[in-house]
Amino acid sequence: MTVTIVVGTQWGDEGKGKITDLLSSDMDMVVRYQGGNNAGHTVVIGNKVFKLHLIPSGVFYNNVSCVIGNGVVIDPAVLLEEIESLKSNGHSVNNLKISSQAHVIFPYHKDLDAAQEKKHEEGRIGTTCRGIGPCYVDKYSRRGIRISDLYNQKVLRQRLEWNLNEKSFLLNNFYGTKIKYDIEEIINGYIGYSHAIKKYVIEDSSYLLSEAVSNRKNILMEGAQGTMLDVDHGTYPYVTSSSPISGGACTGAGLSPKAIDEILGVVKAYVTRVGGGPFPTEIKGSEGDKLREIGHEYGATTGRPRRCGWFDGVVMRHSAKINGLTQLVVTKLDVLDSFDTIKVCIAYKYKGKEMKEFPSDIYKLEECEPVYIELPGWKQDLSKVKDFKELPVNAVKYLDKLAEIAGCRISMISVGPERSQIIRV
Ligand code: IMP
Numbered sequence: 001m002t003v004t005i006v007v008g009t010q011w012g013d014e015g016k017g018k019i020t021d022l023l024s025s026d027m028d029m030v031v032r033y034q035g036g037n038n039a040g041h042t043v044v045i046g047n048k049v050f051k052l053h054l055i056p057s058g059v060f061y062n063n064v065s066c067v068i069g070n071g072v073v074i075d076p077a078v079l080l081e082e083i084e085s086l087k088s089n090g091h092s093v094n095n096l097k098i099s100s101q102a103h104v105i106f107p108y109h110k111d112l113d114a115a116q117e118k119k120h121e122e123g124r125i126g127t128t129c130r131g132i133g134p135c136y137v138d139k140y141s142r143r144g145i146r147i148s149d150l151y152n153q154k155v156l157r158q159r160l161e162w163n164l165n166e167k168s169f170l171l172n173n174f175y176g177t178k179i180k181y182d183i184e185e186i187i188n189g190y191i192g193y194s195h196a197i198k199k200y201v202i203e204d205s206s207y208l209l210s211e212a213v214s215n216r217k218n219i220l221m222e223g224a225q226g227t228m229l230d231v232d233h234g235t236y237p238y239v240t241s242s243s244p245i246s247g248g249a250c251t252g253a254g255l256s257p258k259a260i261d262e263i264l265g266v267v268k269a270y271v272t273r274v275g276g277g278p279f280p281t282e283i284k285g286s287e288g289d290k291l292r293e294i295g296h297e298y299g300a301t302t303g304r305p306r307r308c309g310w311f312d313g314v315v316m317r318h319s320a321k322i323n324g325l326t327q328l329v330v331t332k333l334d335v336l337d338s339f340d341t342i343k344v345c346i347a348y349k350y351k352g353k354e355m356k357e358f359p360s361d362i363y364k365l366e367e368c369e370p371v372y373i374e375l376p377g378w379k380q381d382l383s384k385v386k387d388f389k390e391l392p393v394n395a396v397k398y399l400d401k402l403a404e405i406a407g408c409r410i411s412m413i414s415v416g417p418e419r420s421q422i423i424r425v
């Protein structure tokens with residue numbers, strides 16, 4: 001039995017979808033514990049490309065239970081769309097389980113997300129505008145509506161009335177929109193969704209997890225986004241509103257910390273970021289464009305071009321420490337195939353002083369300059385390499401450097417989007 005947490009170690013989009021999909025074949029249960037449909041996991045099976053936003057990647061295996069934990073925020077329309085698309089492609093979703101404690105995204109969450117982004121032109125976070133942040137705000141201000149509330153019409157109406165009054169006032173009087181909500185329409189729509197998802201709803205994901213742990217099952221906790229987008233440990237305020245780090249798996253699904261065996265950090269061989277916020281190793285200009293084009297670095301959820309940069313060792317150290325990584329999986333190594341030399345940031349320089357720790361204050365971070373070492377490229381196509389021994393010596397040296405910085409072993413290397421393009425170490 002093993003309980004493994006998969007986390008993104010950078011700003012998301014590290015390729016966790018492919019890795020969780022690969023690991024899922026040996027799992028009994030795969031669990032999402034935070035975020036919502038701001039995430040976009042791409043899984044390539046044969047000539048089909050699947051983009052999952054809410055449903056755990058384990059859904060492609062019939063014997064794997066796929067759990068959406070209490071820490072996730074759910075847009076039921078998106079969830080149903082995903083369920084239908086999987087079904088129409090011949091994939092069963094019978095093993096899907098949704099915690100009744102998960103919070104629900106309503107139209108006013110999306111409207112607030114968009115209005116806030118528009119209003120705060122300067123310092124815009126660059127959210128996915130899926131209503132994720134406003135939904136978590138309601139959760140923590142104890143005004144949220146949970147999946148279980150959709151089955152209690154009195155509570156649903158009461159909570160919606162309160163929320164619609166407050167949100168309409170805010171949207172129209174502060175954010176200057178002219179939005180009108182029809183409570184009956186919303187209630188009817190969401191009751192419709194609640195019927196459609198009823199067969200998947202479970203009371204509490206913590207019961208399922210503790211039972212699975214007691215029965216010595218293999219469990220995979222699938223983090224969305226990445227460590228640097230963590231609301232506490234990331235580049236606040238340019239972060240998401242949940243805890244993508246390994247600790248988030250305990251609160252976001254009701255997993256006992258004592259049950260955790262492995263914490264696997266997924267790291268891209270270079271770095272990308274979507275949205276605003278500091279990014280010390282960002283490459284501006286043609287080299288950055290080259291990385292974006294070779295790596296197809298466009299958002300799986302929004303299609304936005306991702307900002308690209310060199311591997312950041314300071315971020316890696318921070319991530320390894322916060323998450324307690326036990327293994328590293330390096331993805332997209334093949335994207336670096338054509339570079340003559342590859343830079344690795346090993347420290348930051350701040351006011352003339354070298355620092356190895358990630359600064360918690362982003363205003364300090366904005367003034368940090370990356371300190372690079374330069375490693376020779378391998379100038380060879382890695383996309384067909386299956387065995388670690390076949391890797392060119394310069395690729396091995398590059399990987400050794402990443403592992404040394406992270407302070408943990410590399411267990412897998414991904415060299416392309418297909419399930420088969422993986423080197424197990
Ligand atoms: P939100 O999660 O939509 O509120 O967006 C907050 C920040 O997190 C923005 O910079 C988004 O671009 C970023 N973000 C959210 N989800 C993802 C993801 O799955 N991958 C990468 N960035 C993300």
